[in-house]
Amino acid sequence: MTTHRQPRLAARREALYAWAFVAPSLIGFLVFFAVPSVRGLLMSFTNWDLLRPAKFVGVANYVRLLGDADFRHALKVTAYYVLMNIPIQTTLALGIAVMMDKFSKSTIIRGILVLPWLLPNIVVALIWLWLLDPTMGFLNQIIMGLGFQRQPFLGSTDQAMPTIAAINIWRHAGYTAILLYAGLQTIPKEIYEAAAIDGANERQMFFGITIPLLRPVLVFVLVTTIIGSFQIFDTIAITTKGGPVDATRVVYWYIYEYAFVRFKMGYATTISVALFVILITITFIQMRYFNANSSDLD
């Protein structure tokens, strides 16, 4: 009997300690992650404006969202940004990663590459706002020095979004390259050697070995960078504030305006729930489509 009771007592004590260890993080999780998620969802069914008490309005906000041309515009602008940002950034990063893998494993080079990612978004935005200033910015001095016309960059409806995409590519390409480079290190060199003996050229090796074996890392990078891109905010808050006109009024900015400028908390949470659904769907499709969990190495 005693031999049986001792382990049970020990197990109970272990569980008690475990809950004590988990308790602080559990409180943080419940108060700032779990409950707010549910509360956000509930708020999206109300017309709360911070002043009067919230009134339940059913799916009215969602019906309104479906007919909201400004929301559709925000989605379009965001998608435009993501479609410019992600392919260029990923291709560039892949190129840099392959080059590092072949020619230099220097920590200094990796350190420099990751530097822009360590800077606050606010600082990055300020730096480029100055470099891209239509009249006094350094970039325009170069452009004019080369005999071209001065460019408005962030000041024009056509160029603002591509410019913001370029700024974020500058901040993220090196970081993404570092992640892909780490992925490249996991590919056994013998595979390349064997392929070389079989007479494969560089291009064949790249598309036949590197890309397929890098797939899990590549998918991971794509999923996180796409999710991140959909939530672009800081850069826009500093540079264009959604303008000129509404050229850079992305979804996150639209939510911000509704919540913290107009104080329409009900509708603002509705838009954020919609954004969440979009992100989950994209992630799910990507995972499915690219079969992210298995590398061709297995």
Next chain:
Amino acid sequence: MSRAHTRTAPTIPLATILAWIAFALVMLVTLFPVYWVLRTALSDHKEIYVQTAVLWPVGFTLDNFKRVLGMFTAEQSVAMGGTATGINFWLYLRNSIIVSTFLVAGQTFFSAMSAYAFARLRFPGRDQLFFLYLTAMMIPGVVTLIPNFILIRDLKWLDTFQGIMAPGFLMTPFTVFFLRQFFLGINHELEEAATLDGASIPMIFWRVALPLSIPALSTLAILQFIATWNDYLWPFLVGKNEAVRVLTVALAIFQSQTPQGAPDWGGLMAGTALSLVPTLVIFLVFGRRAVNAIQFTGFR
């Protein structure tokens, strides 16, 4: 073999040269904007707007830095194209240090405690709870942003340090996940030996597990410190007040006040340069470890 040799021998140098040119270009594009911050900050405030294409500081001066650091009177700084109030740099620096330090200390410690329980202890509901944490990692910040703002407002914690720090102080799903992975990876033997010696679970955690995980804890703390230091939207929403305003928020507000028509680029770039010092110091001191850690944390 010999065929490959004759074919590749002349092309390798060319490929290498091209690669190094490409590297040099990438490095230049990466570093130049950061250099331009310094160049502007060290230039004379009037020359900045005239000599726009000169590569080095024009009319080299430390006045912009001095002005941002509050070493001139209000009249002097207005005369230099700045605002009368200037930028209360030391205050914002202090605020950023307070927020980042305390937030990261709490977050790392409490995350380590729960991560240890998830990795090492058996208790009913463990795997389900951890799964919930993992799910929360998928939820983008925008979903919880508004409800958290409301909560902080209802607690009357707007414009307080605890308001800025609260959401991340006890955990983030990522830090718990990161440390659990780490605890799973370290050797059990020392802990088992301590158990046989009759050490209690808190004792083992405190005396054995934590000392073993100092490298992982400091790596995580560095990354989270930089992330907190860089954060903008949350401290902007809940901490605009001067007394708790952090550097990123201060820079954004400073930029939006254009005192005399044109933005005060000299002052702004000096403030920007100063705000980067802590990040750069951390990065230089922990260089290699930070780079390797960043590679690992792609999970964020």
